Amino acid sequence: MTSWIRHSAARGILTSRYPDRAATDEELPEAGRTPTAHPEELARLSDGERSLCPTGAIREQAVDQGRCIRCERCFAFGLRPLGSPAMNVGTREELRESAGLADRRPTSVAPFGTSLHVFMIDVGSCHACNAEVLALGTPYYDLNRLGLFFTNSPRHADVLVVVGVPTPEMVEPLRRTYEAMPGPKAVLAVGACAIDRGIFADGPRTGSSVGEIVPVDLYVAGCPPPPVAILEGVLALAGRGATPEERR
Amino acid sequence: MSPAPFDVARGSAFRPSDRTALAYVSRDGALALYNDYATHRSTLVHEPVLRGEDLEVRARWRGAAPGPRTVSVGGRVQGYGVFTFPYGPVAMGTAEAGAFDLVTYGERILELVPTVGYKDRGIEQAVVGRTVEDAALWVERRAGVFALAHVSAFLAAAEAAAGRSVPERELWRRALAQELQRIQAHLRLLARVADGASQNVGAAQVHALEEELLRAISRCFGHRWGFGALLPAHPSDRLDRNGRTELADRLGRISRGFNGLWETFLTSRTFIDRIQGTGTVPAAESVRWAAVGPTLRASSIAWDDRLRQPSVPYTDLFVPLATEANGDALARVLVRQEEIRASFLMLEQMLERWEGVGAGEVIPSPGIAPSRGIARVEAPNGDLVYDVTIADGRVASLQSRSPSEANWPVMALSLRGAVFTDFVFSLESFGSSFAETDG
Ligand code: SF4
Ligand code: SF4
Numbered sequence: 001m002t003s004w005i006r007h008s009a010a011r012g013i014l015t016s017r018y019p020d021r022a023a024t025d026e027e028l029p030e031a032g033r034t035p036t037a038h039p040e041e042l043a044r045l046s047d048g049e050r051s052l053c054p055t056g057a058i059r060e061q062a063v064d065q066g067r068c069i070r071c072e073r074c075f076a077f078g079l080r081p082l083g084s085p086a087m088n089v090g091t092r093e094e095l096r097e098s099a100g101l102a103d104r105r106p107t108s109v110a111p112f113g114t115s116l117h118v119f120m121i122d123v124g125s126c127h128a129c130n131a132e133v134l135a136l137g138t139p140y141y142d143l144n145r146l147g148l149f150f151t152n153s154p155r156h157a158d159v160l161v162v163v164g165v166p167t168p169e170m171v172e173p174l175r176r177t178y179e180a181m182p183g184p185k186a187v188l189a190v191g192a193c194a195i196d197r198g199i200f201a202d203g204p205r206t207g208s209s210v211g212e213i214v215p216v217d218l219y220v221a222g223c224p225p226p227p228v229a230i231l232e233g234v235l236a237l238a239g240r241g242a243t244p245e246e247r248r
Numbered sequence: 249m250s251p252a253p254f255d256v257a258r259g260s261a262f263r264p265s266d267r268t269a270l271a272y273v274s275r276d277g278a279l280a281l282y283n284d285y286a287t288h289r290s291t292l293v294h295e296p297v298l299r300g301e302d303l304e305v306r307a308r309w310r311g312a313a314p315g316p317r318t319v320s321v322g323g324r325v326q327g328y329g330v331f332t333f334p335y336g337p338v339a340m341g342t343a344e345a346g347a348f349d350l351v352t353y354g355e356r357i358l359e360l361v362p363t364v365g366y367k368d369r370g371i372e373q374a375v376v377g378r379t380v381e382d383a384a385l386w387v388e389r390r391a392g393v394f395a396l397a398h399v400s401a402f403l404a405a406a407e408a409a410a411g412r413s414v415p416e417r418e419l420w421r422r423a424l425a426q427e428l429q430r431i432q433a434h435l436r437l438l439a440r441v442a443d444g445a446s447q448n449v450g451a452a453q454v455h456a457l458e459e460e461l462l463r464a465i466s467r468c469f470g471h472r473w474g475f476g477a478l479l480p481a482h483p484s485d486r487l488d489r490n491g492r493t494e495l496a497d498r499l500g501r502i503s504r505g506f507n508g509l510w511e512t513f514l515t516s517r518t519f520i521d522r523i524q525g526t527g528t529v530p531a532a533e534s535v536r537w538a539a540v541g542p543t544l545r546a547s548s549i550a551w552d553d554r555l556r557q558p559s560v561p562y563t564d565l566f567v568p569l570a571t572e573a574n575g576d577a578l579a580r581v582l583v584r585q586e587e588i589r590a591s592f593l594m595l596e597q598m599l600e601r602w603e604g605v606g607a608g609e610v611i612p613s614p615g616i617a618p619s620r621g622i623a624r625v626e627a628p629n630g631d632l633v634y635d636v637t638i639a640d641g642r643v644a645s646l647q648s649r650s651p652s653e654a655n656w657p658v659m660a661l662s663l664r665g666a667v668f669t670d671f672v673f674s675l676e677s678f679g680s681s682f683a684e685t686d687g
Contacts, residue, residue, distance in 0.1 A: 128392025
């Protein structure tokens with residue numbers, strides 16, 4: 001035991017300063033940000049360029065952050081990763097319409113106090129989203145310092161975090177897990193799969209979105225979203241979300 | 249090691265059947281072993297058998313129907329007071345969707361029946377008709393934590409089908425990416441085993457190292473899990489000279505951190521006691537059920553694709569091979585920690601000798617006639633096989649056999665007669681991923 005203490009002490013404090021300070025480049029790498037361009041630039045893109053996007057996320061005036069899987073193909077014709085973790089969080093409408101430049105505050109949707117218990121359900125992920133959610137509990141992010149906790153039962157949960165694209169077999173478990181939660185409750189859909197099926201949008205077994213099965217309050221964009229963005233999503237549900245400016 | 253301990257039929261006739269899985273070679277390399285899943289028979293045949301094209305790897309394990317299916321290793325136990333305790337598919341913590349039936353009379357697990365397929369997204373079917381580059385986006389999202397191995401195997405199979413030879417520096421890049429992800433996957437597994445043994449501080453420290461490695465990967469490839477890193481013309485490759493020096497520094501720090509932690513783990517009696525003798529798979533069972541990867545090597549079978557079917561750059565590197573004899577959870581953990589060191593060593597060699605790459609340029613040229621290519625890589629969990637047919641520049645069929653899939657039967661066997669608390673150690677020490685299994 002003493003040797004473990006020695007290890008921890010030798011390593012010093014690893015924990016992120018986020019959200020008190022802006023996220024660092026280490027915490028928010030390019031592929032975690034929102035690829036975008038000014039609306040005029042987007043409007044100038046040819047149909048050929050737009051069709052290179054594997055998820056059809058690039059539209060006339062905005063990039064649908066909810067669909068985008070961060071494949072970075074569009075970098076070849078001028079889109080660039082921008083933004084802060086708060087930019088990854090929003091309602092479906094906000095993510096769809098955002099050009100990634102708007103000033104907006106994720107809506108605080110549930111009447112929670114400051115402390116929250118979170119239960120995660122996997123309905124068909126590639127496991128990377130699970131891993132990023134798990135990372136919140138590890139020393140670099142340590143969500144307990146913010147009064148946020150994981151729980152092992154939906155019966156003790158305020159927030160349901162959903163990762164993955166629902167397969168037919170997971171539709172019913174998802175619905176029942178949601179029903180098992182006491183009110184008030186909120187749902188956070190994490191990752192492109194859980195938002196609008198991501199790359200799997202036209203797959204043979206992935207026909208329904210999470211939002212069609214349970215009511216989703218907020219979405220966290222990314223494939224997978226970096227831990228700081230997921231943290232921002234949970235904070236927003238606790239009424240402690242920030243505007244992109246505040247966290248830039 | 250002589251092949252004698254294996255309880256298998258000897259013979260030279262080998263007819264591949266629809267469900268033939270894999271071939272293994274005994275440590276001296278003289279004999280190869282085939283497992284036939286249709287008949288549950290294993291056959292030892294003399295080398296040479298592993299000759300590239302001649303090796304028919306058939307990966308059609310799954311039945312025709314998609315979705316959940318049970319992994320059965322024998323008839324169900326029945327008797328007075330025997331009942332089934334179902335677990336899943338909604339799991340605790342951040343675990344994946346998958347289910348287990350624990351057959352018990354209350355104290356010991358008489359039988360464990362995993363149900364896989366809850367996460368079957370139909371990827372193998374969905375990629376048919378897509379270009380190789382589009383299909384690759386699906387393939388790397390099959391099991392994101394092993395994305396770099398999957399996309400390497402898929403691209404290699406597609407390139408073999410198209411008859412393309414790949415520039416060597418591209419192969420070096422793939423190997424470098426895979427070794428990085430192997431260390432990360434092994435660290436994660438170690439952290440989860442430690443967590444299961446309530447080694448909270450140790451687990452947290454290993455997770456911290458894992459996070460540092462994810463950040464290093466993200467520095468080189470622009471993505472924490474390496475999505476897109478190996479795809480043609482991906483923009484964010486930062487492995488220029490400066491990038492390589494920085495990566496070497498970061499890896500040095502992580503490696504030193506790991507060595508220190510591991511010493512402390514070894515002195516922790518509670519940790520070692522919990523996993524020693526837990527979830528044991530004897531060598532004969534490993535072979536009979538065609539286990540792969542660290543699971544197989546933990547039962548003393550020295551099979552590793554990087555050595556047995558070497559390609560550039562492994563032909564050019566010193567590749568240490570770790571094996572353990574006992575086949576228990578401790579052996580699996582020991583093999584993985586040896587492999588973490590081995591991968592650090594290989595990365596050091598690679599970063600010293602490799603010249604770096606330009607943007608990817610490996611797009612299989614469209615062929616009119618359908619052509620088929622098979623590729624195998626040693627993924628973190630073991631031998632991964634992709635079997636791809638390309639026609640007209642598009643994927644005409646894709647079959648694969650993932651290492652996670654291969655290891656479920658022995659995972660189930662390892663818990664026969666175990667107490668309930670052993671479940672977590674067995675599960676985590678095999679490290680099989682439902683996402684990788686289900687596709
Ligand atoms: S990163 Fe990929 S998915 Fe996202 S907008 Fe660009 S092309 Fe589309
Ligand atoms: S959103 Fe991306 S990272 Fe998350 S589960 Fe889906 S494919 Fe994996």
